[in-house]
Amino acid sequence: MAEESKTGKLIFEDRFERNESQEERDEVGNGWNTNSKSRANGHKQVDLKDGAMRIFIHETADHGVSVTHPMEFRDGRVELKFMLEHPKDSLGLNFADLKYKKVWAGHLFRVNVGVKAVEIADLKTGVMDLKTREARKAGTVSDEVKEKLKTKTKRVPHKLETGKWYHVAAEVVGDTMAVSIDGEEVASFSSEGMAHPTKRLLRLAIKRNVVVDDLQIYSLD
Template sequence: MKHLLIFLSLGLSLCAETATPLFSDDFSRDEASPGKEDIGNGWTSNSAWRAKGHQQVDLIDGVMHVTKHAEADHGVAIFHNVEFQDGIVELKFKLGDGDDLGVDFVDRELKTVHAGHLCIARVTNKSVTLTDSKTGGMNNEIRERRQKGDKSPELAALLKTKTKSFKLDLKPNEWHTMNIKIVADQMTVRIDGQDTGSFSSEGIAHPTKRMITLAVNKSADVDDVKVSKLK
């Protein structure tokens, strides 16, 4: 029995996933010029071309505060290059009523999808939604059909298979944690240490995620971002 237990323990250790840290940020710094967007540590945003250069990301007391500017014609997108196939993104977030935060996985070298969008986990205080963008709504052919007004039952049925939502009941304006894990074609999310939901779809398995994007449609606070690759 003792030898069996040792063998099983060794087997579990060999099968365990190995996470290699790639990037982390606790935002404990200030901008070089007050009032000017300067996130630093490799982050960039779309404020220059989507918000006429207005500041939408502000570092205050070690927290990234994100607020869409009134003149912006698109949600706030905050980019960081980081490359992996399977991996984990962890972060802390705080949302007010009606706010949301997306963690988007991107490969801009992939030309079959709009802006390289592969898959995304989007959280509100009421739900988290996992979406395969690569073979869903961001696929160029599908996106073109939708822009042309295609509302066919066939397309609607296809898109329905590319996303899944799970209910949440988070307290607004309080800090919560999110852990997003991608292994092969499966994306799994934990909120505040609790299993929230998993979704499998072929686009999630794209071999190279080259960037993460924090996507905010209204406002959000973010802290302690960590990215690791698996295997």
């Protein structure tokens, strides 16, 4: 498996080589939090098993699984190994700043990796902008805004196999996000939301299931 060049300062890593004290609730440790208590009635949705982190949505959940860890950089990179076990599975990497109140829940931008494509979206100046979000909920989005929103997402076809480990690196420099899989750049997208001055939170945003291992966060500042 190809490795990314290790530029930048390593500010966090997790190999998930630890055990939980019980199997009833999420107990990720190492600074991680989850939304299982608020969104899945406290049911377990994250399991540390065989040296990896398995994330799976519970049948009672009213929202995708969010597994979060604090970080802080202007330019930086998130790397990890992941495996999709079903064609409907995907890995979401959501970059957020909860101190920024002009967007919903701090959403800045995201990367989504599925078995058919990689998608990069600017959420800060797109669908998570509070005024835009409220207009969409009210059904009052202008044609001008609708056209603008079309420019805030880029989707690049890229096929992956289920049941296979891959290495992904999502690197943001200035207003550009580049995504590499197994050392090969597969998608890049430039948009003003990526240039937000401080990325403070990483969310692993999972709609269904994913297996994650060997996660590293680098600052390029």
